[in-house]
Amino acid sequence: MDQAPYAVYEVRRIYYAARTPDCRAHHGRSCRSPKWWCRQPLTEQCRADHPGGDYEPWCPGHRECRGPAKKGPAWRSVRTVWEGDRRTAEQLIQQFASGHGLALERGETSGIQRAHYLTADGGFPAAAAFAVAAPAGVRDKQRTYFEEAWTRHTGDVGPRWDPLRPLPTPDPPRPTGGKPLIRQARSVGGVTLIA
Ligand SMILES: [Zn+2]
Ligand SMILES: [Zn+2]
Known part of the structure; x- marks a missing residue:
């Protein structure tokens, strides 16, 4: 496992309020x-x-x-920001955390340490973001206008780390009336980044 290529990912999420x-x-x-x-x-x-x-x-x-808003749809962004060996990837996460005074938290299912620099609390809409070291191979992904929405909700412009590569071109629209679309969690090496 120590030989497998590793990556640092920056994961950002916007949680919208549900419609009433x-x-x-x-x-x-x-x-x-x-x-x-x-x-x-x-x-x-x-x-x-x-x-x-x-x-x-x-x-x-x-x-x-006004009653409390409930959690609605979430927009997610995953960007690969570094690739290399596992030891260095985990060191980068620790340096990022200590350099910004962030606590490292373990993912509920993966057990992998994440450096959260933005946490969602106090209702919706909300934004959350973290950097994590995990096996390489997770495809970069974010929907159109994610960056505009991110800036509107957080005041931040773009991710904190420079992405390694541009976003892949989006898949062409699927023809309607075909097989039902089944969403799958993208899991690499037992680490699920997008559920
Ligand atoms: Zn309405
Ligand atoms: Zn009233």
Whole structure:
């Protein structure tokens, strides 16, 4: 295992707030005119104090009216930022952590140490990011406009480390009506980076 090529990956995630039942009920499949209650559920207090009309809920959105947002879809970015031997890869993670005063944390399933430089807490939307040493071979991946969304949510521009290579060109769109699309976790050497 010590001979296998290793890499340092920078993994960034944006967790969006889920749409509320009211949003689905009143705005249909896609929400084109978002209100505050599309992402934050109305509290019982609000429903009692601000009864809505027939068309959709009405409320000015006082603090006591807003319930906590729930976790919705996540956008993920994985960039390879270094490749080489395992020992050096793990040293780079430790140096990054100590240089920035970061605690190293073990992944829940992988047990591999990660240097988290941004942690998600306090509701949604939220952003989280870490660097990790793992076997080489994970394909770089991030969706279009990830960087714009990342900057909007964090104020950061791009990843903290320089990526080793540009993003691969996206796969061509699949023809519709074919086989059902099955999403698979990308796992290399027992390390799952994208679930
Ligand atoms: Zn809505
Ligand atoms: Zn209200």
